[in-house]
Amino acid sequence: MTINCKGKLIDLSTPKVMGILNVTPDSFFDGGRYKDENSILNQVENMLNQGATFIDIGAYSSRPNADFVTENEELQRIVPIVELLVKYFPEIIISVDTFRSEVAKQTIKAGASLINDISAGFLDEKMLQTVANLSVPYIMMHMRGTPQTMQTLTDYDNLTKDVNFYFSERISKARALGIIDLILDPGFGFAKTTQQNFELLNQLELLNIADLPLLVGVSRKSMIYKTLDTTAQNALNGTTALHMIALQKGAKILRVHDVKEAKECITLYNQLHA
Template sequence: MWIANVPPDSFNGGSRTDDSVSVAHRVKKMIEDGADWIDIGAYSSRPGALEVTAEEEIRRLRVGMEALRKVDSDIFVSVDTFRAEVARIAVTELGADMINDISGGSLDPGMFAVVAETGVPYVLMHMRGTPSSMQTMTDYADVTADVVADLRVKLSRLRAMGVADVVIDPGFGFAKTLEQNYTLMRELDMFGLLDCPLLVGVSRKSMIYRLTGKTPEESLCGTVALNALALERGAAFLRVHDVAAAYDTRAVVAATMNNFKQAIIQS
């Protein structure tokens, strides 16, 4: 799952694609590198990011979606937004295939209804608070058990509304301390209790560069290491900035886990 950022202030400069020419160029390159899925977002969720109106978010998404569909009209695309109306427009007008909501429905009470109405798959991520307040909300009795329990409640609500296709995201970096992030990674197999495919997004995040004393741009090696661990612990999808590195990581992990023939086919 390649991260296509169209906001100008996203935390990883190398992933920013805020005009149609840049979007088209990057999409073409990432598909060549092996991307199966593009996640397009127009509102940076990093702490301290600038506020963006719904109108501006939609405008940016329209530019990005039109450009990427000219490159590949069939590739699977999710829209990264926590706003219900933005999600609705992205699916019904712009052609998005999935909704990826960092807030798990907590920032817009209308989101679950939009997911149910549109019938598209949904990424249910764990977060507390807002991007600006989330790092003050890291008090857990047991971080893994608490995150699983919170997601279980929301998953039950979605199921009751008829939503069948849900992907779970533990929300690495969102309302988690550095130590809590690594606890979640160590105990990642616990999310199998939810009986949903698992998405892991750790690409170039602070849990890597704060630990190593580097920058996001210098955090590819740490990203590869965590992605390998995530796949070994049951992750079905990787959300990444660097598709070629993730593609190779998947092949190596698959071959190591006694799926050598399938790894060769995928490569």
């Protein structure tokens, strides 16, 4: 189970860590924390040193009811960051968190290696063809609606079955266009209640369709801190607990704010299955 990131073959038979770098002012956990070059470079260096295989950069917060950001503003936020990181860390593998095809095109041109789309192509009809043209790996997430409307779209006949049906349709379309490397993200917190998030995690192995790698992003999310009656800032222990469950159920990439702890979790998981 490998993906090709600009000529580098990444073996996902052993789980990997994707470190999150939000360059938005309003992300739910670290919004506004990384505003200048030094803070960005220091954070990325820390994540790489702690064992992150990928760095995922987002310039449009996808938290519930997030503010709308224009395409031009998203480009102005994110392209210089990609260029900066490629300059200082030439071997870095950058994932760009965007649902816009033009942002995908410009950031890959600037040195990014893969695209992480919360909408799996539904919010920009040009996205799938663009990714196919770029010949880069594509992370497709399950979501309904937009970040502004998704919290009202949580009615499912059978959640896991509906998510699988969604992915089967998206995979078919992506394959028809020639996209080779696909990664599936169940979309914890996107158009799902807290109870539904736990239901999906409990049945995660049932999403292992078409032998495609699963990415899990539960880091410090409300499903954790609301259940524990705490805050995102105090949700690291709960995050680690769910990471181990995700690994046991087949997750191949953990998308996280805290790389060191996630990497330790993977080390223990690997030892358990040695």
